[in-house]
Amino acid sequence: MKESLLQALDGLETQLEEALAQAQSESDLLQIKGRFLGKKGELAQVLSAMGRLSAEERPQVGVKANQVKEALCSRLQSSLQGFQQKVLDQALASDHFDITLPGVPVEFSSMHPLIQVLEEINTLFRRLGFEVRYGPEIEDEYHNFEALNIPEDHPARDEQDTFYLKTGRLLRTHTSTVQIRVMETEKPPIKMIAPGTVYRSDHDLTHSPMFHQVEGLWVDRGIHFGHLKGVLKLFVKSFFGSETNLRFRASYFPFTEPSAELDVSCVFCHAKKSACPVCKDTGWLEVLGCGMVDPNVFEKVGLDPQVYSGFAFGMGVERMAMLKLGIPDLRLFFENDLRFLKQF
Ligand SMILES: [Zn+2]
Known part of the structure; x- marks a missing residue:
């Protein structure tokens, strides 16, 4: 065996x-x-x-x-x-590999022109000591209107201009809501900008139902209109070029008093005032609204207007981008046409 x-x-x-x-x-x-x-x-x-x-x-x-x-x-x-x-x-x-053959090219993407401009605005204000703050896009009526001294019968609160939700809330119509939220919880000095998406029931050549704003606020003891002018002058000359002139025109906003519109000398015809469809031969372009914070707004957020003062401003990022990059039609920003986007 x-x-x-x-x-x-x-x-x-x-x-x-x-x-x-x-x-x-x-x-x-x-x-x-x-x-x-x-x-x-x-x-x-x-x-x-x-x-x-x-x-x-x-x-x-x-x-x-x-x-x-x-x-x-x-x-x-x-x-x-x-x-x-x-x-x-x-x-x-x-198998034969030719290692000298060129590789398959990798296409790089780039930032959307709107975001490029938004980033540039943020950077310029950061350099001036402004902090970038964010807030919710779905807001309540109080933060969007009431706290900003916009009374109930004001046309801005009309359902035709504002997107109301079934819950009674709304899509914010400006980023000033962020300023209110910051002032409610923090003591001055407050030096901030609030960039973000805002919504209005508007749609045509120059209006989009969704657009972008940057709003700024500087509150402290002894802030006056000179500070406002100084900050915005520095911003405009850095953004549009040092040769740009600016002027303030008296205006009205519920949340600022006094209020002003800021115009810059036309960046297209260089204020030559002839055959310029953009400034319509006026030589000036309207770029933003601004003013000293209304004492009523300070009272709403619990700050003493006898002690504190401040200024606020707000601009549309689309408009700034159109002026800066020479883009004629607002809708180009939202059509995602690569032929357009690749130019930036
Ligand atoms: Zn012009």
Whole structure:
């Protein structure tokens, strides 16, 4: 019995060599592996017969069986590596890579022109010490109107101008709401700008129902109109160029008193006032509204108007971008036409 098992074990290596000589592919190899080393393979059959050996014979056959198993495994492994190397060699011999060919170009995207201009405005005010603050786009009537001294019968509160939600809330019509929220919770000095998206029920050549604003606020003891003029002059000359002139025209806003509109000298005709469709030959372009914070607004947020004063201003980012980049139609910003966007 013992002799026949030892013989069978000896024979396995020769049988494996014969089988490997016939193998054509990696899958042939796997089949051979199963045939010899599988659960019901040749080796397993020999091992299962060991149970019938005597206690003395068993270790002798066992040692031999382990040697044969190791030999089979390593032979199969080297054979497998040989096949893989052959496949790789064939692939390398048949494929040709020209490493001097130029690569596939990667197209870089760029920032949307509106965001570029918005970032520039933010950066200029940050340099002047203004902090960038954000607030919710869904607001309540109090923060959007009442706290800003806009009475209930004011036309701005009309449903035709404001998007009201079913909950009674609304989409903010300006980012002045952020100024109110900051003043409610923080003590002056407050020096901030609030950039963001605002919504109005308006849609034509020069109006979009969604647009962007940057509103600014500086509140402290002793802030006066001179500070307002100084800050806006620095901003305008940095944004449109140092040769730009500016003028203030008296105006009215519910939340500032006195209020003014700021005009800059026309950046298209350079104030030559002839055949300029943008400034309509006036030489001036209206760019933003501003004024000293109305004492009523201070009272709403719990600040003493006898102690504090401040100025506020607000501008439309689309308009600033149209003037700065010479874009004639507001709708171009929102059509996502790559031919347009790639120019910036
Ligand atoms: Zn002009």
